[in-house]
Amino acid sequence: MGKLIQNGIRIDGRKFDELRPVKIEVGVLKNADGSAYIEFGNNKIVVAVYGPKEVHPKHMEMPDKATLRCRYHMSPFSVEERKNPAPSRREIEISKVTREALEPALILEDYPRTAIDIYVEVLQSDGGSRCAGITAAAVALADAGIGMRDMVCACAAGKVDDTIVLDISDVEDKEGQADMPVAYLPNLKQISLMQLDGKLTAEEYEECLNFALKGCLQVYEIQKETLQKRYFSEVSKSE
Amino acid sequence: MGKLIQNGIRIDGRKFDELRPVKIEVGVLKNADGSAYIEFGNNKIVVAVYGPKEVHPKHMEMPDKATLRCRYHMSPFSVEERKNPAPSRREIEISKVTREALEPALILEDYPRTAIDIYVEVLQSDGGSRCAGITAAAVALADAGIGMRDMVCACAAGKVDDTIVLDISDVEDKEGQADMPVAYLPNLKQISLMQLDGKLTAEEYEECLNFALKGCLQVYEIQKETLQKRYFSEVSKSE
């Protein structure tokens, strides 16, 4: 196995605390109430938000707030081996943690008896697709005009060749020692997603978490820039 | 590969513009509101019509006309290789075009808030089973007393050994160059089904369509005879 880190540089040329290139676009889909497209390393993900809207089936309606639903899905061509289009157990779990990562930021009480649907479609998958999806979904929710308490930004950190590094890529995930995806509400300073695959001591855990939160804040800056460009600098062009 | 046409005669002994033997029976199923059985070459198909009846599920109900539903299905033993009884993609597509081929002939506005169900069951399959099914279904709809603007008759034409021929059989479909199933409203002179598999120039296309329409008219004569025999010559025997 080739080492993943040599002379302080990672296999894709990054430093330990360096994010892969991140690019977000807003309002990419005409029909959706809100939408975003993100490139996060080699991840290419499109997110649509529909709602607030009527709830079907009716029994999912809640009298005091909106029902939040989320579907994380990978296109069959998004991965090395063609993926069956039916939702896998992995996709069902990620749909759940994505919804739970976003929900604390949303003022669902403002939309009783309605549904808000988030669709995350992974067109090309790389390491960290759930964090990239959450990041894009938060922007799409803002684009849809859903009331939010805070933004949600997400980024993973991990352990590779006995070193804590930021923003684990595909190779680093498969060959590395630990992967910790984190989602963060940057103003409320609250963590809404945290998972771990791999072994960390208590000290490494804290270090890894700190790395991830620094990554989240960098992602947050990009989210803000994107929305600013869309809603303020381009105000004259909008319809 | 043996040629499909020799000395102006097709492999099953037919002339270019000759239909396979067609036989239709009406009222073959006791429980159905209307039914028909057709033998069209080696196709053996039974069709039942239920309705107008209550709509389940309720949300499919339409306030201004009947909901028309159609299921084309092949019995597992109807083909060379045993077919899984679950509906295939091919069966789902044929169900759709069958419904669309029949709908323009039906006065659905006379039956608001009801459903009319057409079940086409292929007991033995040969080339042209969708046309045979549509032909039998139109007779079953008449037998059920559903109001109709016109009969619907169906027949395919195609290209075999560079020759346009009527009513493509199984072998001619597999080994031939083109297959064009057509359904026709003979009095309104309107085409309600048209598909094509295979290559035709614009001129060949028109010739092929003309062949198919001539076939449709022959089928129409058999439909009329069948209904006439059932409803007029046998009037004394009926209950």
Place this chain on the structure above:
Amino acid sequence: MGKLIQNGIRIDGRKFDELRPVKIEVGVLKNADGSAYIEFGNNKIVVAVYGPKEVHPKHMEMPDKATLRCRYHMSPFSVEERKNPAPSRREIEISKVTREALEPALILEDYPRTAIDIYVEVLQSDGGSRCAGITAAAVALADAGIGMRDMVCACAAGKVDDTIVLDISDVEDKEGQADMPVAYLPNLKQISLMQLDGKLTAEEYEECLNFALKGCLQVYEIQKETLQKRYFSEVSKSE
């Protein structure tokens, strides 16, 4: 093939008319309205009863009595070869006959517009699991306080090495000549389950049925003891 009977003794040491050891416990599950656990030979089965309760979906509600539902299910590890957890055709059939075996003993008219659900989970399977499941379910129904006309006790008999024997085990089922599961309402003297796999003359059939009914009555004694111990001798300990 080794003989299943030698010197009047069966392969597991039993006499012709001898039951395997049977042990029943009541009230083993906290959440259920009634529950029972049975060991019947190597069968280990747990049964829960929920109800009378609201009916979902609503259209299954009956105005004059309770809707009785039953699910017989085997855990994946309950058999030699791991079983897929999705219900098999065999499990669906046994669910049906179990429900039909229990229903005549229940006063369902006392609970109109409600549902009573019986869940039979086979943790370890041996010959005669449907009879063991019915026996435990009847005890769980009593534990749930559902009004009953009679107890239901169940036991199989069969033919092995040309001999009629009681309570067929796994090996005797596979290598034997006939298996006849029977459920019995002991006070009403009515048979509510009867199936047969294997060949019997009319005389053998009657003999086999008589054996099975004797086994049912032995099972009934164990059911009574179990309920008595639970509801009368332990009255001081109950909450």
Place this chain on the structure above:
Amino acid sequence: MSRRSSIVIEHLRQEQMEALLKVGKRLDGRGLTDYRELKIETGLIKKAEGSALVSLGNTQVIAGVKIEVDKPFPDMPDKGLLICNAEVLPLASAYAEPGPPDEAAIELARVVDRGIRESEMIDLSKLVIKENEKVYAVFIDVSILNTDGNLFDATSYAVVSALLTTKIPKYEIINNELIKTNEFINMPINTIPISVTMAKINNSIVVDPTNEEEMCMDARVTMTVDEANRVCAVQKGERGTLSIEQIKEIINLAIYKSVDIREKIKGVVYGKEKEQ
């Protein structure tokens, strides 16, 4: 043609049925132990290796047999495979729905399968091409075309008739390769099992119940009887119960009725074969 009736009329019919049963008669004029007319046509489906269309009164079913080559089950390396399915097609009644077989259709298929299997009608040990590797798989599919009661017997007779007339395309293994020859072998038959279905309505036992009768029956018993008059498969269904005396009555009735029906099927199947 449509047949619609109000609940009031249904209740009147039911009272009439019960009154008639008390004097040993039935709504359609049959005696308690009379079958409706049984019609069998075999060989209708040329693409199947065997087929039969059966009418029992207004109940109409069609069975088709397809033969494939498959691996044997690991615990039965010297036996061919038998797979039996039944579907109540949505065209069969106003109450049938499209979709996968429900509880009732699964029970139907399994009870018919049990009759064939437990009677050892087919000698599965003769359906082996190479032990442990290649055997014939007999797929029997039944499509119910019109329901008017007693699907168990109609389906069973269709399956038995289709199997009796099945010709198996012969395969051989030559140089480790599976070759389809031009020859056919007859289905290896040990016995002809006959299904007899009886319904208990208000303590009367009738055979071959119609749909109307099934709506009122308390219990149903299907017994399959082989040529040696042995009962090989039994299924009691529905929520009613039976006394020991009723079961004794039923056994004898099943054995008695099976003889005539077997002769009828043999007549059609072997009579027809001679014609060809």
Place this chain on the structure above:
Amino acid sequence: MSRRSSIVIEHLRQEQMEALLKVGKRLDGRGLTDYRELKIETGLIKKAEGSALVSLGNTQVIAGVKIEVDKPFPDMPDKGLLICNAEVLPLASAYAEPGPPDEAAIELARVVDRGIRESEMIDLSKLVIKENEKVYAVFIDVSILNTDGNLFDATSYAVVSALLTTKIPKYEIINNELIKTNEFINMPINTIPISVTMAKINNSIVVDPTNEEEMCMDARVTMTVDEANRVCAVQKGERGTLSIEQIKEIINLAIYKSVDIREKIKGVVYGKEKEQ
């Protein structure tokens, strides 16, 4: 941003549409036989062996091609495999639902597949690694991202563009073992089939209908035309009908429009390839 309109406004739009069509105009300013702007971007998905993102007005679809190695069908031992699927993703419109493809999505995939297959666009006989044993399987999956009418053409152009830019990883069989080499082969192309979809609205024929137009159309015809101007696949859809004269008109229109669109696709695909 959300687009919501009341039924009243929809009816007004419909009346306006019909009035415009009578004078040869359309709501969005196009002539009856004008396509909306077609944008194609290929190679977006590096993990796929071929891919294309296509916009036709506001309709947006992405196609990806994955190559696997599989057994050929027994009756086609010397042909590679082609499998085409389409899914209208729930993000594509407020009316799309998650779940397996419905009737409309199945028709869409099958009609696009038919155009590729019947035109013989791909020379499947060149996709054989070892006859009877190993062939390339070409999986084409299409995800519909935004719907605004004419999914048939948008999907077809995406599939054609993805296939034209697909590089197949070359496999070889050496000593009975399948080896993936580092080489790539181009997809073997015979012709470029072009799908042309026409809608009949109140007896006018328009090409490339928008969603608004599809809501009002009586019938839809999709014709796929190859480079020799032959029609290779046709699908008439919806409950309306066509006269013989209309069909003649449609054939000529399809052939005529296909030429320009083919040039456009070639420009993008081959232009891009030179850049690389």
Place this chain on the structure above:
Amino acid sequence: MSRRSSIVIEHLRQEQMEALLKVGKRLDGRGLTDYRELKIETGLIKKAEGSALVSLGNTQVIAGVKIEVDKPFPDMPDKGLLICNAEVLPLASAYAEPGPPDEAAIELARVVDRGIRESEMIDLSKLVIKENEKVYAVFIDVSILNTDGNLFDATSYAVVSALLTTKIPKYEIINNELIKTNEFINMPINTIPISVTMAKINNSIVVDPTNEEEMCMDARVTMTVDEANRVCAVQKGERGTLSIEQIKEIINLAIYKSVDIREKIKGVVYGKEKEQ
């Protein structure tokens, strides 16, 4: 016995719970970091190669291990297979429904699986019969029998206990044929991972939440700790959030609690083994 309570009573309980938590107490009398009584019985299911019935308070689950022989994954030719499933049986609570596992049951199975896999509890490289061809496949199925909160830990302890007591029937390949010997091998164990689940309720952190507590919790964190006190798998669930300080608290709590529970499991499992 039936347990039914009105919403009013539920709200009163909830208020009482929150009041108690503020003073470091819980409804059932436990301290915030106390587990309920843990009972483990192994070897109950003789037909499984390993099994364990676990009660954690009123939560009751049973795990069974079945060993099969299978092909390895192409990218892991030198590793055995591990497949973990969990089903909340409909008998487990009034709210469980029959049917395929829902979102919650899938998360449960995946989180338990992750703890086993990421801790490298089982040395999968020792589960190889012949590299690239035949490996042992370890199927772990968990049936939830009664739910009263903290399914994650109860399921994990059942799985770990079942694996620790599993005996693998030894297979060998002799002359290219797979032979089942009469010998058994122990499951190759590297470490005993312990799952510790903590709930945040109104800013208090409690371990091993009951069903009542789970109804009120804001967030749930499950941490799996190996024998070297390393965290190997984490899952945060539910819609609440955690501060950095709370996470630090949780890590130490998980490591601390894992030690005792591991000893308890070892006692039962190895104690029992010596008895045999």
